[in-house]
Amino acid sequence: MSLLEIKNLHASVDGHEILKGVDLTMNPGEVHSIMGPNGSGKSTLAAVLARRESFEVTAGEALYDGKDLLAMKPEDAACEGVFLAFQYPVEIPGIGNAYFLRSAMNAIRKYRGQDELDAMDFLPLFREKVKLLEMDGALMNRSLNEGFSGGEKKRNEILQMAMLQPKLAILDETDSGLDIDALRIVAQGVNALRSPERSFLVITHYQRLLNYITPHFVHVLVDGKIVRSGGPELALELEEKGYGWAEPDQVPA
Amino acid sequence: MSASVETIRELAQQEYKWGFVTKIDEDRVPKGLNEAIVRLISERKGEPEWMLDWRLKALRHWMSVEREQGEPEWANVKYGPIDYQDIVYYSAPKQRPVVDSLDAIDPEILRTYEKLGIPLEEQKRLAGVAVDAVFDSVSVATTFKGKLAEMGVIFCSFSDAVKNHPDLVKKYLGTVVPHTDNFFAALNAAVFTDGSFVYVPKGVRCPMELSTYFRINAAETGQFERTLIVADEGAYVSYLEGCTAPIRDENQLHAAVVELVALDNATIKYSTVQNWYPGDKEGRGGIYNFVTKRGKCLGVNSKISWTQVETGSAITWKYPGCILQGDNSVGEFYSVALTNNRQQADTGTKMIHIGKNTRSTIVSKGISAGYGQNTYRGQVKIMKGATGARNYTQCDSLLIGDRCGAHTFPYIDVRNSTARMEHEASTSKIGENQLFYLRQRGLKTEDAVSMIVNGFCKTVFRELPMEFAVEAQKLLGVSLEGSVG
Numbered sequence: 015m016s017l018l019e020i021k022n023l024h025a026s027v028d029g030h031e032i033l034k035g036v037d038l039t040m041n042p043g044e045v046h047s048i049m050g051p052n053g054s055g056k057s058t059l060a061a062v063l064a065r066r067e068s069f070e071v072t073a074g075e076a077l078y079d080g081k082d083l084l085a086m087k088p089e090d091a092a093c094e095g096v097f098l099a100f101q102y103p104v105e106i107p108g109i110g111n112a113y114f115l116r117s118a119m120n121a122i123r124k125y126r127g128q129d130e131l132d133a134m135d136f137l138p139l140f141r142e143k144v145k146l147l148e149m150d151g152a153l154m155n156r157s158l159n160e161g162f163s164g165g166e167k168k169r170n171e172i173l174q175m176a177m178l179q180p181k182l183a184i185l186d187e188t189d190s191g192l193d194i195d196a197l198r199i200v201a202q203g204v205n206a207l208r209s210p211e212r213s214f215l216v217i218t219h220y221q222r223l224l225n226y227i228t229p230h231f232v233h234v235l236v237d238g239k240i241v242r243s244g245g246p247e248l249a250l251e252l253e254e255k256g257y258g259w260a261e262p263d264q265v266p267a
Numbered sequence: 268m269s270a271s272v273e274t275i276r277e278l279a280q281q282e283y284k285w286g287f288v289t290k291i292d293e294d295r296v297p298k299g300l301n302e303a304i305v306r307l308i309s310e311r312k313g314e315p316e317w318m319l320d321w322r323l324k325a326l327r328h329w330m331s332v333e334r335e336q337g338e339p340e341w342a343n344v345k346y347g348p349i350d351y352q353d354i355v356y357y358s359a360p361k362q363r364p365v366v367d368s369l370d371a372i373d374p375e376i377l378r379t380y381e382k383l384g385i386p387l388e389e390q391k392r393l394a395g396v397a398v399d400a401v402f403d404s405v406s407v408a409t410t411f412k413g414k415l416a417e418m419g420v421i422f423c424s425f426s427d428a429v430k431n432h433p434d435l436v437k438k439y440l441g442t443v444v445p446h447t448d449n450f451f452a453a454l455n456a457a458v459f460t461d462g463s464f465v466y467v468p469k470g471v472r473c474p475m476e477l478s479t480y481f482r483i484n485a486a487e488t489g490q491f492e493r494t495l496i497v498a499d500e501g502a503y504v505s506y507l508e509g510c511t512a513p514i515r516d517e518n519q520l521h522a523a524v525v526e527l528v529a530l531d532n533a534t535i536k537y538s539t540v541q542n543w544y545p546g547d548k549e550g551r552g553g554i555y556n557f558v559t560k561r562g563k564c565l566g567v568n569s570k571i572s573w574t575q576v577e578t579g580s581a582i583t584w585k586y587p588g589c590i591l592q593g594d595n596s597v598g599e600f601y602s603v604a605l606t607n608n609r610q611q612a613d614t615g616t617k618m619i620h621i622g623k624n625t626r627s628t629i630v631s632k633g634i635s636a637g638y639g640q641n642t643y644r645g646q647v648k649i650m651k652g653a654t655g656a657r658n659y660t661q662c663d664s665l666l667i668g669d670r671c672g673a674h675t676f677p678y679i680d681v682r683n684s685t686a687r688m689e690h691e692a693s694t695s696k697i698g699e700n701q702l703f704y705l706r707q708r709g710l711k712t713e714d715a716v717s718m719i720v721n722g723f724c725k726t727v728f729r730e731l732p733m734e735f736a737v738e739a740q741k742l743l744g745v746s747l748e749g750s751v752g
Contacts (some may be wrong), residue, residue, distance in 0.1 A: 064707050068699060097707075104704045114514040117718065118513025118708035125709065157722065174708065 015080060017042045017182060018063075024238075025055075025062045025072035025220040031072065032058040034238035040182075047224055048217045049249060050235035051257045055100060056217045059235070060186040063215075064098035065091045077180065092118075095181030099171035099188050106260045111139060111170070114158050115177055122178065143176045147203050148222040165196040172203040182208070189223040201226030221253040234260040236252050238254035269572075286544060289375050295358040295488065300351050302326060304500050305457055308357045312426050312460070315433065325456030338450050342613040343674055344582050345641040346555065354520060355488040355543060356703025370456070387715065392417035399424060399463045399479040401492055412473065418572035420504075421466040424476050425493055428464035435466055438496055443563045445592070451522040451557045451584075455491045459524065462492035464540075466503035476732055481510040483554070489520040496526070498533035500566065505536040508736055510543055510579070516552045523697045531566030536574070538731055539587075540570070540739055543579035545746075548637075550609030559620040560587035561617070564596030564625075572599035573616070574730040576739040578746040579608060586644065588617030591625035598627040601727040603739070605746050606639025606671070615645035615676075620653040620686070629660040632724050635671035636747060642674040649686040656686045664694040667716065667747070717744045 018040040025033040032055045050056050062069050064078065064086040074084040077234050083091060089223055106114070120130040125165050144151055147169045175183055185204070189197055204214065204227050217228060224232070224246060232248040233240045234257065242248065242260045252260060303325050309319040338349070343505035355635070379563040391711050399410075399422065415422050421432060428436050446456035463479040483490045498504050521543060537560075546553025556579075557653075562571035590599030600616035618627035626680050643666065649656045664673035673694055681688060697719050701748040720741055728736045 064703075066703050088703060089709055092707050092709040100704065102700075102708075104698070104701050106701060106705070106719060106722055108725035109718055114705075114708075116717070117714070118705075118710060119710075121709040121714065178708070197461055205300070 016040060016077075016219065017044075017079060018083075019077045020063075021075050023059075023062070023076060024105075025058055025071055026070045027058065027068065031152070032069075032238055033062065036235070036238070036240055038233065038240065040213050040215065042181075042213055043208075043218060044213040044231065045208070045227065045229040046231045046233060047229040048215065048233050048240075049219070049221075050236050052219075054235045055256075056235055056239040057186055058238075059141075060098055060101075060215070060217055061186045063182075063184055064088060064089075064096060067192045075124065090125075091123070092178075093122045097175050097178055097180030099168075099175055099183065099185045101186040101222065103159050103162075103171055103187075105160045105162075107160055109158050111154045111156065111158050112136075114155065115174060118174070119177060128267065129241045140177065143173050146206060147173050148199050149173060164191040165193065168192055168200060169196065169203070172200050174206060174256040176203060179207075179212075181211065182213050182215070184217070186217050187219065188216075189218050189220065198226060207221060222248040224249045236260065293358050293568075295355050296351055298355050300326075300354070300458065304356055308458060308460065309361070309488060311357060312429075314426075314429055315435075317437065318429055318460060321446075322457050325453050326458075328446055329450070329457055329626070330576060332450055332453060336450075342584050342722055343640070343644075343676070344584065344611040344613050346582055346611075349518075349520060349555070351454075352456055356491070357460055358488040359460075363747065364664075369665060372600065376411070376658070382523065382544065383477060383751075393696075399462055401463070401479060401481045405673075410608035415475075418471055419468040420471060420473050421464065423464055425462040425495070427497070432464070432466065435497065436464070436495070439495060439526065439528050439612050443561045444559050451526055452559045454492060454523045455522050457542065457557070459491045459493040461493040461720070462523070463496075463506075464494070465496040465504060465506060467498045467501070467504045469499045469502040472502070473504040476505050476507055478507040478509070479641050481508065482505050483519060489522065491521075492510070494525040495528075496535055496537070497528045498535050498569075500531045500533060502530075503534045505538070505732060507538045507540070507732065509540045512678070518553060518555055520555050520557065520658075521580075525558070525587070527562030527571055527594075529562065529564050529566060529571050529593075531571035531625070533569045534570040534572075535562060536572045537562070537587070539573075539575040540735060540742065541575065541577045541578070541579050541583070542742060542746075544577050545608065545610050546574075546583075548608050549620050550581065550638075553581065553610075556580035556583045558583075558585040559591065562583060562588070562598070563590045564593050564598060564622075566704075567593040567622070568595045569593050570599075570602075571598040572597075572730070573602070574599075574601040574727065575614075576727070576731070576742065577602070577604040577614060580612075580705075583610075583612040585614050586617055588646075589627065590619045590621065591627065591656075592621045593625075594622040595624045595626075596622055596693075599730075600627075600629045601632070601730045602631045602634070603634070603724045604641055604643075604728045604744070605634040605743060606636070606641045607638065608637040609644075611640045613642040613644055615643045617646045618648070618658060620647075620649045620656040620658070622653060624655040624718070625653055626657045629658070629662070630726055631660075631662045632665075632727055633662075633664045633673055634667065634720060634743075634747075635664070635673050636667040638670050640678065641671045644676045644678075646678040646680070647688065648678075649681045649683050649688075651682045653683050654685050656683065658686075658688050660688075660690045661726075662690070662692040664692075666694065666696040666722065667720075690742040713744075714746060719737045720747060727747040 016039050020038040023036040116136045236240040284327040305322050446453050467473050529535050543554035571589050598618050604612045606612045631643050647658045
């Protein structure tokens with residue numbers, strides 16, 4: 015059975031239709047990349063799948079693990095194993111990173127009927143992942159994302175992903191604003207999590223990230239629709255020829 | 268409207284859990300306020316002549332202010348006229364005359380405190396907290412008196428202090444908040460019924476937290492307690508107060524006065540968790556909490572620290588302040604004020620710098636939800652002689668939903684050019700993006716809001732004694748229920 019099956023998905027924000035019929039099927043263990051120009055609906059697709067409520071689904075369906083994803087609240091989708099690495103992670107003053115992450119893990123464990131983790135179970139795991147992402151341990155005692163640089167915030171997203179162990183991880187332009195070193199570390203974090211059960215939807219502008227995270231499939235999203243799909247070579251072709259090339263109907267100005 | 272806003276609203280609409288009424292026989296004076304009533308109150312309490320005279324002087328002052336000016340109107344709160352002749356100024360549980368052991372207290376009252384989570388039996392109390400319980404107009408029990416007395420610490424009801432320690436009371440009563448201070452302080456001075464008295468002698472560090480638990484029970488009554496805490500040279504005391512009231516449709520007046528005096532090198536830490544009945548969702552009923560609290564750092568190197576968590580009351584009007592008279596004295600004010608539904612709060616502090624090198628810190632966190640209106644009003648005054656004075660003020664407002672309000676009125680008056688003042692202020696809203704972020708990680712909306720609010724209040728909660736901090740966090744969660752929408 016496929017992990018995610020999206021059919022004819024339409025979605026609007028403030029009355030403007032952004033997604034105009036997206037079809038996408040992902041199987042467990044697959045890495046799919048969505049590429050596309052600014053404003054094509056990449057982040058909207060990510061937000062809709064993570065069930066952000068200010069994005070209205072007007073038509074279509076999305077089955078996740080056989081369940082109706084579009085009927086779920088954000089927290090239920092999260093507890094079912096959907097994770098979104100945010101393009102712009104938010105800051106929450108006064109709430110420590112570790113405390114937040116343990117609360118999140120326990121909320122998910124509770125949903126699944128598992129025992130909560132106490133600090134003794136949590137800390138070794140946490141330290142291991144902090145090391146994997148080459149993060150400054152002192153940062154973890156600070157408030158969530160507060161005073162973090164852009165790159166540190168992105169790494170923190172991947173750290174959270176590594177802790178929460180989702181089934182479907184959506185990375186929304188995680189590579190934007192990262193220097194080469196940070197990019198390598200982030201990719202390393204993602205690759206360490208690749209497994210036959212876990213799928214990734216990697217949203218990016220640039221082919222660059224895909225040098226580090228090799229996808230099984232690349233899709234090109236233009237004006238709210240997937241206009242072309244292919245293997246990793248499609249990303250290279252796009253890099254060379256631009257998005258105008260990918261959309262046959264569009265006449266370049 | 269987004270669903271998260273809906274949830275915020277639901278979260279703000281939780282029931283008040285302390286709203287029950289205790290059935291007991293009351294001994295109350297007739298409604299109304301005049302000289303005869305004040306004499307009656309004084310007589311019921313078996314007070315000496317000087318105390319009665321003090322009350323009558325205050326009453327005359329109050330009456331002339333009421334006639335000529337009426338209530339103060341500068342606060343940013345709205346309420347209908349209060350009929351001061353329609354209030355019962357003294358109501359006490361009928362009981363056997365002297366309370367020396369808990370056996371003499373009406374078992375219904377003991378059960379009330381039990382229900383509120385304040386067991387008065389000493390062996391049941393958490394170690395390290397002595398409690399004075401004030402029920403309507405009188406103190407019904409004070410625990411651990413004996414143990415404290417061994418160290419010379421006096422902790423008793425105000426009435427007992429008037430009888431047993433008249434010299435101390437006479438020396439300090441009204442020295443920080445005179446009866447002429449303001450309308451409600453004058454009213455309190457005329458009709459105050461009970462409260463707590465604390466004296467910590469020279470060089471003594473009070474071995475446990477002292478605490479007063481105030482409960483309004485009777486209908487149509489006001490509560491007018493008066494607390495006086497004196498820390499003698501080098502002494503230290505930490506004092507906590509908590510308060511609740513039953514659910515009633517009418518508004519009830521609570522006009523308390525608290526005076527603190529710190530002598531040379533003394534420290535007083537005063538914490539409040541105020542949870543009077545806030546009224547219902549439409550704003551019916553609830554307590555008018557019009558309170559004057561002030562501390563005087565009389566001695567050198569003395570320190571007074573106020574921490575308040577204000578979640579209850581229909582209207583809150585209070586400005587716990589510090590008069591920094593002794594050189595090098597320190598004043599602190601840490602506040603969390605939450606207004607939900609139709610609650611209104613106008614609260615803040617006054618820091619009056621008189622002595623040299625005096626320092627003050629103000630951290631105010633206002634949270635507004637529902638239709639709540641939250642005002643910070645603070646005065647920092649540096650007098651001519653206060654060379655080297657410093658103040659740091661941080662004033663943050665958090666809005667939940669789109670129907671509430673946050674207002675800030677800082678007054679800064681500097682008359683000495685060596686003063687250093689810092690003022691930081693911010694207003695933020697719990698954003699959809701913050702909530703979505705936390706929910707995307709698996710947290711339920713209520714838990715997400717509660718987490719954001721607790722993070723916002725962290726610097727203040729850190730100042731509370733441990734047991735109270737946990738309590739305060741829970742209370743905040745409950746008071747916010749129904750606020751997410």
